[in-house]
Amino acid sequence: MKIDAKWTLILVALVIVCSIATGGIYVALEDKIAENDFGDGDDIDISTLLPGATDLKKIDIDIPEDGSIRDVQGAYENNELKGYLIKTDTEGAYSTISLAVAITTEGTISGIEVLSHNETEGLGDEIADEEFTNRFKDKTADSLLKLVEEDTSADDEIQGLSGATISAQAVVDGVNTAVEFYNEQLKGGN
Amino acid sequence: MKFIYILIAAFLSENFVLSKLLGIYPAIDVQNRKYPIVQEGILVTTAVTIMTVLSHIIYTLILEPLNITYLATIVFALVLFLAAQLTVLISKNMGNYNNREISVGQLVVNSVIFAAIFLSINQDLNLLSSIANSIGAGLGYTLVSILLADAIDRIDDEAVIGAFRGVPIQLISLGLMAYAFWGFSGLVP
Amino acid sequence: MSKNNGKKISATLLAAICTGLVATTSLRTGLSIGIAVSIVLILTNLIMNIFKDRAPSNMLILFYMVLVAFLTSIIYIITQAYLPELIAELGVYMPILIFSVCIIVQIVSGEENYSINIALKTSIGFILALGVIGIVREVLGKNYTAMLEAPAAFLTAGILLAIASGIFNKKAI
Structure with a gap:
C-alpha cells in the first residue's frame, strides 16, 4: 500500500476529531447513563x-x-x-x-x-x-x-x-x- | 487445560456461526469465494487472532486506565484494518499463495464480525483465553464453510422448489446443521 | 447497468440481513438495529462524498471505517442514555452489529462505490427484512421457545427469503 502523507495526516485529524466528538457526547450524557445503571444489582430482591x-x-x-x-x-x-x-x-x-x-x-x-x-x-x-x-x-x-x-x-x-x-x-x-x-x-x- | 476448553467450545459446542449467528454471510458467499476454503479459513483465523491480541493490549493498557472505553469502536476500526493488512502481508511472504491474492477488503468482511465480538466479550477474559476464543472461532468458521460447501455440492437443484434455490436452501441447510451442532453442547464441562 | 445495480443491491441486502440475523429475536430489536444501521449507513455515505473523489482510493475504506465507527459509538452512547431497555436486550451486540453490518454492506457493494442510492435501498430492505423476521420469531416464540434459539433464525430467514423471492418472482441472488 502506497502511503500518501497528506491524506494520512487528514485521516489522523479525522480520527482525533471523531474521538473528541465522541468523548464530548459521552461526557454530556455520562450522568444520564450512570442513572440507568444496567441491571447492576438494582433488580436484586x-x-x-x-x-x-x-x-x-x-x-x-x-x-x-x-x-x-x-x-x-x-x-x-x-x-x-x-x-x-x-x-x-x-x-x-x-x-x-x-x-x-x-x-x-x-x-x-x-x-x-x-x-x-x-x-x-x-x-x-x-x-x-x-x-x-x-x-x-x-x-x-x-x-x-x-x-x-x-x-x-x-x-x-x-x-x-x-x-x-x-x-x-x-x-x-x-x-x-x-x-x-x-x-x-x-x-x-x- | 482451560485454553483447550475454550478453544473447543468456540469451535464446536458454541460454534460462532451456528450458535452465535455470527459470520453467516462469508460462509454462504460461495460464488464470490476467490480463495480455497481451508486457506481462507487459516487467513481469517490469523487475522482474528492478530486483531484480538492488538485490541486486547490497547484496551487494557490504554483505554481502560485512561477511562476512555467509549472510544473502543473507533480504535477497533483502525486495529481491524491493520490486522487485515498484516495478514495479507504475512500471506504474501509465506510465498505459497502468490498466484491468488486475497484482498484486504475480502478479509475484513470475513473476519469483521468475529473480531468485533471479541473486543466486547474479551474485556473480561485474559489474553490467553481471548486467543483461544479467536482460534476456536476461526476454526469453527472454517469447519462450517467446508461443511456448507459440501452440502451445497450435494443439493440437487432440480429437486428444490424454485423459490428455495440459492440462498434460502443454504440458510435452511445451516439451520439443520445448527440443530446437529446442538448435540455438541455439554462437550465441554 | 441497472440490472447490474439491482443484483448488487440484492447481494448487499443479503449480506446485511445475514449479519443482522442475531438481532431478530423480537420485532423491537430487529427494527432498532435496522434503523440504527440505516442512519449510520446513509450519513456515512453522505460524508464520504466529500472524500470520494479527492482521497487516494486505497485509503477510502479507512475513512469509511472510521466514520462508521464514530457514528456507531455516538448512537450507542445515545441509546445507553435514553433507551436503556434496548441495551438490556441487545447488550454489547448493539455497536458491534451496527458497525459490522455497515462495513460488510460497503465492501460487498463495491469497494469504491459510496452511493447514497445503494445505501438508501439497502436500508429500506434491511429494516423491512429484520422487522419481518423479528415479528415472526417473536410471535411464534411466545408458544415455542425454540423459535428464539439460533437454529430457528436460519430456518425462519431461509423460509421467509424463499417466500419473498417467490412473490417477487426472482432468485434472491
Missing part, C-alpha cells in the same frame, strides 16, 4: 436472599483493588443492619460469573444469586438454578466452602454439578472470596 431485610444501602468500606469484589452493600430492616450483600466476579469455564452473596451479621450465608454468566447451555448454566444456589443457604461463613462430588457429609461442603465441575467450582470460589472479605472486613460490625 434482597428479601429473598436475606429474609427479613427490606432495603440495600451503600456502606463506607474499602473494596480491594484487585477487582475480586465488585460492590458491598448493607442489607437493612428498618435501619437495623441485618447483613451484607457482596457482589463478586469469578472466572467460570469460559465466562465471567457475577455473583451476589448475602451474609448475615451472625455470619451465615443466607443466600446467593448468580447475576450473570455465559456458561454452557444445559450444563454449566445449572449454576444459576435455585436447586444449586440453595445448596449454599445457611452455610456458615466461619470457614471456606469446599466442592464435593458426592453427597455432602460435612457442613462446609457443597455438592457439585455433574458435567459442570468448573462452573460449580467457580461459584464456590466466588462465594469464598465473599466469605473471606466478610471475615476480614465486615465481621463484628464496621
